[in-house]
Amino acid sequence: MQKAYKFSILYFLLFSLMLLASSILIFNEKIGFSLQSVLEYYQGNEDKFIAAKSTSGILKIILPHIFAFGLFIMVILHFTVFTKSRNSQVFHFIIYAAFILGLLELFTPLLIIQGFVFFAYVKIVVFFLFEFLMLYLFWILFKSIVYD
Amino acid sequence: MQPIISGLLIFTLLYLVADILVKANSFGLFSSAIKLTLFGDEEEFIEPLSQASFLEFIHTEIFFIMMILLTLSAIYARVSRKKSFSLWIINAVLLSSLVSLIALAISYYFDPLLMNLYVITFFLWHILAFYMATYSLWSLHFAKSI
Numbered sequence: 414m415q416k417a418y419k420f421s422i423l424y425f426l427l428f429s430l431m432l433l434a435s436s437i438l439i440f441n442e443k444i445g446f447s448l449q450s451v452l453e454y455y456q457g458n459e460d461k462f463i464a465a466k467s468t469s470g471i472l473k474i475i476l477p478h479i480f481a482f483g484l485f486i487m488v489i490l491h492f493t494v495f496t497k498s499r500n501s502q503v504f505h506f507i508i509y510a511a512f513i514l515g516l517l518e519l520f521t522p523l524l525i526i527q528g529f530v531f532f533a534y535v536k537i538v539v540f541f542l543f544e545f546l547m548l549y550l551f552w553i554l555f556k557s558i559v560y561d
Numbered sequence: 562m563q564p565i566i567s568g569l570l571i572f573t574l575l576y577l578v579a580d581i582l583v584k585a586n587s588f589g590l591f592s593s594a595i596k597l598t599l600f601g602d603e604e605e606f607i608e609p610l611s612q613a614s615f616l617e618f619i620h621t622e623i624f625f626i627m628m629i630l631l632t633l634s635a636i637y638a639r640v641s642r643k644k645s646f647s648l649w650i651i652n653a654v655l656l657s658s659l660v661s662l663i664a665l666a667i668s669y670y671f672d673p674l675l676m677n678l679y680v681i682t683f684f685l686w687h688i689l690a691f692y693m694a695t696y697s698l699w700s701l702h703f704a705k706s707i
Binding site: 415416417418420421422424425427428429431432435436438439442443481484485488 | 612613616617619620623624626627628630631634635638641644647648651652655656659662663
C-alpha cells in the first residue's frame with residue numbers, strides 16, 4: 414500500500430475515534446445511559462415537562478444517519494478487506510454484526526415510542542456493542558497499517 | 562473514469578466554498594464572531610450555544626471532514642507526480658483539519674484562547690484541500706500522463 418494511503422487511513426481512524434467520542438457525549442447529553450432516561454427522552458414525562466418524540470421527529474433524526482451509518486460501516490469494512498483478518502470466519506460475522514447493530518441502533522427508537530420498553534434496553538446495549546465493534550475494527554486496521 | 566472523478570472534485574470545490582460562506586453567515590469565520598456564537602453576549606441578549614447543539618455541530622463536522630478529505634487524499638495521492646511533496650500536503654491537510662476540530666472543542670470546553678488556532682487551521686485545511694482538488698482536476702485534464 415502507498416505511504417500516502419496509509420497516512421490517510423491513520424488520520425481517518427483518528428477522525429473515527431473523535432466521531433465515536435462525540436456520539437457518546439451526545440448520547441449522554443441528550444438522552445442518558447439509564448433505562449429511565451431513554452424512556453423519558455422518547456416517551457416523554459409529563460412531570461418533568463418532557464414532550465414525547467413523534468414518529469416524524471425520529472425520522473428526521475435517523476434520515477441523515479441511515480446514509481452516514483451505511484457509508485461509515487462500508488468504508489471501515491472495506492479497509493479491513495486489505496488486512497490479514499479478511500479470510501477469517503469471525504470477519505464474516507463482523508460484517509453482518511456491524512450492519513445489523515447499525516440498523517437496530519437507528520430503528521429501535523421507533524419501537525420505543527410505540528410503548529415497547531424492552532427496546533430501550535436494546536437501544537443502550539446496541540449502542541455500546543456498536544461502539545466496541547467499531548473500536549475493534551479500528552484496532553485491526555491500525556495494527557495492519559503499523560505492523561504488517 | 563475521468564469525468565466521474567472530475568465531477569466529484571468539482572463538487573468538493575463547491576463544498577469547500579459553500580462551507581466558508583455558510584460559516585461566515587452562521588457560525589462565524591473569525592475569532593470574535595465564533596466567540597459570540599459559542600458563548601453569547603448578555604449585553605446584546607445573544608444566547609450561548611448549548612452543549613447539545615455544540616456536540617451536534619462538531620459531530621456533523623467530523624463526519625463530513627473525514628469523508629471529504631479521505632476521498633480527496635486518495636485522488637490526490639493517485640494523480641500527484643511528486644510523491645514526497647504530496648505526502649507532506651496530505652499530512653498537512655489532515656493534521657490541520659484534525660487540529661481545527663480539537664482546538665474548537667477545547668475552546669468551547671476549556672480555553673477560548675485556542676479559538677485563534679481553530680481559525681488558522683480551519684483556513685489552512687480549506688486552502689490545502691482547495692489546492693489538492695484543483696491540482697487533481699488539472700492533472701486529470703492537462704497532465705500528459707499519470
